[in-house]
Amino acid sequence: MRIDGPLLSADGNRASDRTPGPEPGSLVADYVVSAVVLTSASATLILIDPRLRHWFLVPVTIAGALIAVDVVRWLRRALDTFHPQGILALLGVHFFYLAPILHVMLDRWPTLEPGTSDWRSALGAMALVNVVGLFLYRFVLSFRDRSPDPRRPVRQLDTRNFYPLGLLAVALSMAAFAVLCARFGGISAYLTLVAEDVERDQLAGLGWLLLLAEAFPMLAFALAAVRWRAALAKRPGALVMLVVLLAIVQFTVGGLRGSRSNTVYPILMSLVLVHLLIVRISRRSLLVISLATGAFLYAYGIYKDAGTEVLDVARGSRSVQELSADTGRDLPTLLLGDFGRADIQALILDRQLHGQGEPALGITYLGDVSILVPNALLPHPPRDKVAVGTDVMYGPGRFESGNPSSRVYGLAGEAVLNFGPLGGVASFAVLGLVIRLLRRLYRRAAAEPALPAKLLVPLLSVPAFLANDLDNNTWFLVKYAAPLAIVTWLSLQKRRSEPAWAREPRPRYPVAARGSVVSAAVPGYSST
Numbered sequence: 001m002r003i004d005g006p007l008l009s010a011d012g013n014r015a016s017d018r019t020p021g022p023e024p025g026s027l028v029a030d031y032v033v034s035a036v037v038l039t040s041a042s043a044t045l046i047l048i049d050p051r052l053r054h055w056f057l058v059p060v061t062i063a064g065a066l067i068a069v070d071v072v073r074w075l076r077r078a079l080d081t082f083h084p085q086g087i088l089a090l091l092g093v094h095f096f097y098l099a100p101i102l103h104v105m106l107d108r109w110p111t112l113e114p115g116t117s118d119w120r121s122a123l124g125a126m127a128l129v130n131v132v133g134l135f136l137y138r139f140v141l142s143f144r145d146r147s148p149d150p151r152r153p154v155r156q157l158d159t160r161n162f163y164p165l166g167l168l169a170v171a172l173s174m175a176a177f178a179v180l181c182a183r184f185g186g187i188s189a190y191l192t193l194v195a196e197d198v199e200r201d202q203l204a205g206l207g208w209l210l211l212l213a214e215a216f217p218m219l220a221f222a223l224a225a226v227r228w229r230a231a232l233a234k235r236p237g238a239l240v241m242l243v244v245l246l247a248i249v250q251f252t253v254g255g256l257r258g259s260r261s262n263t264v265y266p267i268l269m270s271l272v273l274v275h276l277l278i279v280r281i282s283r284r285s286l287l288v289i290s291l292a293t294g295a296f297l298y299a300y301g302i303y304k305d306a307g308t309e310v311l312d313v314a315r316g317s318r319s320v321q322e323l324s325a326d327t328g329r330d331l332p333t334l335l336l337g338d339f340g341r342a343d344i345q346a347l348i349l350d351r352q353l354h355g356q357g358e359p360a361l362g363i364t365y366l367g368d369v370s371i372l373v374p375n376a377l378l379p380h381p382p383r384d385k386v387a388v389g390t391d392v393m394y395g396p397g398r399f400e401s402g403n404p405s406s407r408v409y410g411l412a413g414e415a416v417l418n419f420g421p422l423g424g425v426a427s428f429a430v431l432g433l434v435i436r437l438l439r440r441l442y443r444r445a446a447a448e449p450a451l452p453a454k455l456l457v458p459l460l461s462v463p464a465f466l467a468n469d470l471d472n473n474t475w476f477l478v479k480y481a482a483p484l485a486i487v488t489w490l491s492l493q494k495r496r497s498e499p500a501w502a503r504e505p506r507p508r509y510p511v512a513a514r515g516s517v518v519s520a521a522v523p524g525y526s527s528t
Helices: 027-048 057-075 084-106 119-141 159-183 187-195 199-203 207-213 216-227 229-234 236-253 261-277 283-315 320-327 331-338 342-353 363-372 385-394 410-447 451-460 470-490 517-521
Strands: 003-006 154-157 279-281 492-495
Touching (some): 027 057, 027 084, 057 084, 084 410, 159 207, 216 229, 229 236, 236 261, 261 279, 261 451, 363 410, 385 410, 451 470
16 A cells, blocks of 8 residues: 555644645646547547447447546546545446447347347447436536535544444444354354355345444444554554455455445445545555455455355365356456446336336335335335336346346436436436535545544445445445444534634645655645
């Protein structure tokens, strides 16, 4: 993990004087660079693969250019490393541009009956929805965020309450994990159970117990990061080991159940927390972390389908390639199935345009949030996206026949499922509002020395909103954000900030190039 500069002074109580934020630059130039790069890439790909010589590539390229504007800004450091708008754009370039093109070049499509007669036209129709939606998204983002009121009350974290409450929450979570293990005959028996895909069905109905039992790794990490943030800023090796320890514990406690997000999301949140609270993580380090995450997701995808058969690789009786072929988990599956929704969204829209599925009119959203209600209180929940999506993709009555589909449709896909093409367009306005809120909170967390914002923003800044459905996002917020948010909220103390005229002005440091004498001599200075 490459450290660009500590955020704390020697006493460990002061935030960096430099606030990461947009640097001067022309947004028009960013649009031009994005359009030229994506258009050139598409023109080159047309020469390579004749199957791309189809009208669908035009809206796909426009959609890619619209989202890639923020990638250009991120690369030229106008956006901070973990700025939500930049991270979403990095994912969006693959989501809106690369994934549709790869589907055509690799000829990879869902094995569904009935399929669609022309996949390229279906991709093009969804790309048109994305283009209109992304124009709306950029319009929502174009409004200037409201400047913070210097007279507003400043929320401070009372560490005298935060540490005891946090330790109590960790103890309760670990006790819940112990109860869960005891229920199935001990920790060894429980870990064996969750490692087998067939046996995981025995966990049905234990959602709230699982939620509580799997909360302690992230809580413990946050407590350690706050308590020893000054020491960790001076010892990068210890900081890396702390993140690795979180990954191991989180994988053991929650990841073995076959859900990659149980490991990946807490790690991403921990990195944002480290970036805001302890040390700056460089873009180069983020690239290395992303490659490592991709390798983990590839290996974990094989484990998810093969279960304990992955041990055959360690024994030498089977190769990774053989296990990958047997499970159907290869690199295209990772790129197009796990990191993309282009084919499923195109198919849902194509079904509706051909009159093969009626819009659900919002019923799946009610079904999605009903996952928080215990079965005893709501024995007959509304139809969720599983029920509606199964019937739309496979035909009416397929869900009732006992053959549900566990497809994930993404933000725009679920909106199309409920309200048709106009719903898909409108979902981008919602996405824009969410990103506006997150970027305002992120700017505050990066600028203010107060700890509450630095603790809470990482819980919300993981850009799962684009690729996930409402039920996934709801469960993500409740499972990963709620425990630490509750502990932080209970530990807040309110005090009136000093009036602006009474504040001691902060020193203004000259802007210096990365690695210069000035950047090395000024405490807390970072060129990112």
